[in-house]
Amino acid sequence: MQRETKQRRAIRRVFLESGRPLVPEEVVEGGKRFAATLGIATVYRNVKRLVEEGWLKTVEIPGDPVRYELASHPHHHHFVCRDCERAFDVHGCPQEIDSLAPDGFQVESHEIVLYGTCPACC
Amino acid sequence: MQRETKQRRAIRRVFLESGRPLVPEEVVEGGKRFAATLGIATVYRNVKRLVEEGWLKTVEIPGDPVRYELASHPHHHHFVCRDCERAFDVHGCPQEIDSLAPDGFQVESHEIVLYGTCPACC
């Protein structure tokens, strides 16, 4: 039987309110507002389950630990701040991008990551 | 004093002949043709030095270990095969890409990775 715990609610709420991809440690920090004892193991467990359930999806940024974001967001890409290391959503996507592949290469998907400075760090 | 060893020559030759980004383990495998006893520690040591010397640069693909490629290659991006997990160069780059960032975000650089199936795996 599946239980609805305070910690699990806190984790979902953090994602709903964050609006950007989060690493597990960020979820712990953000979640303590709603569940003071929230531990890292619980975050890993619930994030894994939420991905399996299709509520979260993974966001992999080169060189960084895996981040997670709401699966309901439509196709988009990300901006990573070199100062605070937070990731943000970027909307829009160049049409022609998949056609950059050389002949004979079949493209299934793509990732774009912009790097720079976010407004808070400018 | 700096020495020019058989292993170091083998490592450079692998990159010159490969034409694509390589993970350290691929360098070991490819380098054994030219230096039969080539070990992984030597590859890590030399790759690190070749990056410091500006002869190689790093290529980071989400979720993968760091790859290395010739620093002399002009701006380009990469294709990663989901079957064989090898990375390939992709030339061309959409102009407008940096302008996708929302107002207030300063873009310094970007990465594009295409995923799919390479000709050898199709």
Next chain:
DNA sequence: GTACAAATGATAAACACTTATCATTAAATT
């Protein structure tokens, strides 16, 4: 309220990659 078992939290273990150690090998100089 009790009973039951899922979930949690603290932490140890696992895991994958990278770096350090050190005895041995082999470039470079004489």
Next chain:
DNA sequence: AATTTAATGATAAGTGTTTATCATTTGTAC
């Protein structure tokens, strides 16, 4: 050829993230 010492190879140790363990807590059903 002998000398010097940088570089190598095998492997232990380190690093950062993720998963497993297990005693304890706490939802849920009765």
